[in-house]
Amino acid sequence: xxxxxxxxQTRAPVATPCAHCPLRSISTFRKFTxxxxxFVNAFKSGELALEAGNTIFSEGTNSPHLYxxxxxxxxxxxxxxxGRRQVLNFALPGDFxxxxxxxxxxxxxxxxxxxxxxxxxxxxxxxxxLYEKHAGLAFDITWLAAREESVLGEYLTSVGQRRATERxxxxxxxxxxxxxxxxxxxxxxxTLPITQEHLADTVGFSLVHTNKTLKQLRKTGAFKxxxxxxxxxxxxxxxxxxxxxxxxxxxxxxx
Amino acid sequence: xxxxxxxxQTRAPVATPCAHCPLRSISTFRKFTxxxxxFVNAFKSGELALEAGNTIFSEGTNSPHLYxxxxxxxxxxxxxxxGRRQVLNFALPGDFxxxxxxxxxxxxxxxxxxxxxxxxxxxxxxxxxLYEKHAGLAFDITWLAAREESVLGEYLTSVGQRRATERxxxxxxxxxxxxxxxxxxxxxxxTLPITQEHLADTVGFSLVHTNKTLKQLRKTGAFKxxxxxxxxxxxxxxxxxxxxxxxxxxxxxxx
DNA sequence: CGTTACCTTGAATCTCCTCAATACACGTGG
DNA sequence: CCACGTGTATTGAGGAGATTCAAGGTAACG
Numbered sequence: 001x002x003x004x005x006x007x008x009q010t011r012a013p014v015a016t017p018c019a020h021c022p023l024r025s026i027s028t029f030r031k032f033t034x035x036x037x038x039f040v041n042a043f044k045s046g047e048l049a050l051e052a053g054n055t056i057f058s059e060g061t062n063s064p065h066l067y068x069x070x071x072x073x074x075x076x077x078x079x080x081x082x083g084r085r086q087v088l089n090f091a092l093p094g095d096f097x098x099x100x101x102x103x104x105x106x107x108x109x110x111x112x113x114x115x116x117x118x119x120x121x122x123x124x125x126x127x128x129x130l131y132e133k134h135a136g137l138a139f140d141i142t143w144l145a146a147r148e149e150s151v152l153g154e155y156l157t158s159v160g161q162r163r164a165t166e167r168x169x170x171x172x173x174x175x176x177x178x179x180x181x182x183x184x185x186x187x188x189x190x191t192l193p194i195t196q197e198h199l200a201d202t203v204g205f206s207l208v209h210t211n212k213t214l215k216q217l218r219k220t221g222a223f224k225x226x227x228x229x230x231x232x233x234x235x236x237x238x239x240x241x242x243x244x245x246x247x248x249x250x251x252x253x254x255x
Numbered sequence: 256x257x258x259x260x261x262x263x264q265t266r267a268p269v270a271t272p273c274a275h276c277p278l279r280s281i282s283t284f285r286k287f288t289x290x291x292x293x294f295v296n297a298f299k300s301g302e303l304a305l306e307a308g309n310t311i312f313s314e315g316t317n318s319p320h321l322y323x324x325x326x327x328x329x330x331x332x333x334x335x336x337x338g339r340r341q342v343l344n345f346a347l348p349g350d351f352x353x354x355x356x357x358x359x360x361x362x363x364x365x366x367x368x369x370x371x372x373x374x375x376x377x378x379x380x381x382x383x384x385l386y387e388k389h390a391g392l393a394f395d396i397t398w399l400a401a402r403e404e405s406v407l408g409e410y411l412t413s414v415g416q417r418r419a420t421e422r423x424x425x426x427x428x429x430x431x432x433x434x435x436x437x438x439x440x441x442x443x444x445x446t447l448p449i450t451q452e453h454l455a456d457t458v459g460f461s462l463v464h465t466n467k468t469l470k471q472l473r474k475t476g477a478f479k480x481x482x483x484x485x486x487x488x489x490x491x492x493x494x495x496x497x498x499x500x501x502x503x504x505x506x507x508x509x510x
Numbered sequence: 511c512g513t514t515a516c517c518t519t520g521a522a523t524c525t526c527c528t529c530a531a532t533a534c535a536c537g538t539g540g
Numbered sequence: 541c542c543a544c545g546t547g548t549a550t551t552g553a554g555g556a557g558a559t560t561c562a563a564g565g566t567a568a569c570g
Contacts, residue, residue: 059501078412078501086412100405103398108405108501131394135386138393143358145400150355150363152407157333157341159415160459164525195548204415206527211550226549227535244335246314246363419557450516464558466518481517482567 015047016070016120023070023094028181030140039134043126048119052193056119057098057111065121067097072117073193076109077201087202089151090114090175090194093182096144102127114193157246159204164213167203169241172223176232192230217241270302271325271375278325278349283436285395294389298381303374307448311374312353312366320376322352327372328448331364332456342457344406345369345430345449348437351399357382369448409501414459417498419468422458424496427478431487447485472496 016022018041023029032040047070050056056074057063074091088109091097101107102124131138158170179190200210214225222238224231232238271277273296278284287295302325305311311329312318329346343364346352356362357379386393413425434445455465469480477493479486487493 078408080412080416080501084416086415088408088411100401103401104405108408128394131390135393138390138397139383139386142393142397142400145397145404146355146358149400149404149407152404152411153333153343153363156343156407156411156414157335159411160341161335161339209526244337244339246333246335461559
């Protein structure tokens with residue numbers, strides 16, 4: 001590190017040293033070793049701050065950078081040529097953005113900031129070094145990719161099989177729980193930076209039908225969502241509204 | 256390798272040494288270095304042959320093994336408690352099965368053999384060694400996980416946004432193209448080991464409606480699919496039926 | 511030759527979509 | 541301060557699209 005500082009090509013100091021990363025204190029994230037922390041800190045080449053509404057990645061493009069969300073919300077989506085849009089997932093602090101662009105030669109979805117965001121920037125070219133020198137971090141990246149796959153599977157199942165109220169309840173509950181895990185909730189309330197249109201494009205319904213479904217769900221009193229504040233009143237109740245959950249499918253005996 | 260053979264605990268010789276793996280000659284797969292090949296061969300602990308219809312993985316369970324498809328077809332799916340089923344993807348030769356079970360502590364979907372299959376078996380416990388010693392192979396695993404994510408994103412977009420004919424055409428074309436890439440086609444024909452019910456559960460329609468949609472699609476003459484043989488008559492035509500494809504979203508200029 | 515699995519079709523019903531209109535909050539410029 | 545445009549939320553009405561129910565049909569298999 002000291003060596004790097006002496007180097008001719010000094011670069012602007014990274015805004016947030018990884019050692020002081022606010023995310024490190026969250027229990028969901030594993031602890032880094034000192035070596036890993038040093039490596040990640042050297043890997044990180046800067047920060048990117050963007051205002052809400054800006055595009056972080058465009059489907060089909062490439063980038064020399066790989067990002068991690070330090071703060072704020074974003075969402076990943078694909079659009080068809082006539083404007084139909086499918087929201088794939090939401091990116092919250094700690095999530096990777098743009099791994100596909102680094103691994104393949106182009107990213108399969110667009111990413112847009114929902115709120116003002118701050119992203120940690122990593123140079124794609126150094127990703128290989130991470131794999132060579134830090135198997136633990138390489139494993140973490142695979143872990144993140146696998147979790148992304150897992151979430152997409154749940155969303156696909158929801159969109160393909162569940163009906164309106166179940167589907168909407170599922171997404172709301174899922175988002176809330178993810179946010180809570182990151183300590184983004186105040187009590188059982190949270191500022192949801194998404195519109196009904198985002199929700200509609202997530203569950204695969206028209207905006208109008210999503211609105212009517214929300215009206216129905218609100219009548220149950222499981223949550224309140226007027227304005228940007230979402231309040232989960234009855235978590236168990238909302239979970240029941242999701243209805244049938246994937247069955248753990250008992251491990252059956254042979255024969 | 257020779258050392259392993261001298262070892263007291265000899266094990267049954269692996270049916271297919273990786274050096275002679277029939278998949279290695281397929282151009283889609285990258286070439287292994289000699290070291291990688293040796294490692295993978297040592298990593299592989301055996302083969303598992305299963306008849307069509309058998310369950311390879313059950314959602315929510317775990318396994319000491321990780322598999323790779325050597326031959327045959329399988330499909331990944333999730334089921335809700337009342338039996339509704341969503342097919343997530345199809346597993347063809349070269350595909351990983353059960354990565355989630357190795358990375359998390361349980362797998363998020365079930366996997367079932369569509370045809371008789373032969374799987375290469377790898378012990379989960381040695382996966383970590385792969386990450387430590389072979390960054391290239393570790394990267395490959397991440398690559399596979401990321402591709403899985405990518406495919407799920409496409410399916411989700413299809414189910415969430417496309418209408419009946421587009422949706423069915425998309426899945427048929429996608430399956431055919433994957434199979435062709437693996438050299439599983441004879442001319443433009445292939446033996447599709449799936450029923451209309453599998454297709455219905457993939458696109459998120461009822462069996463009846465899927466059948467009616469197929470009837471409509473058949474009228475276009477883009478393909479023939481009676482019995483197990485699927486024949487792609489007019490690929491361009493079928494691609495047109497898929498309709499709107501994700502837009503490459505031109506990188507727009509600043510300001 | 512009966513059983514089973516899969517495919518096909520019609521009819522009635524319900525879910526969800528589109529169109530259209532209204533309402534509200536907010537920021538901007540007059 | 542008000543007029544106006546914009547983005548978001550809401551509601552009703554009518555119709556397209558998908559589901560369910562029900563009934564056959566065909567091929568494979570024991």
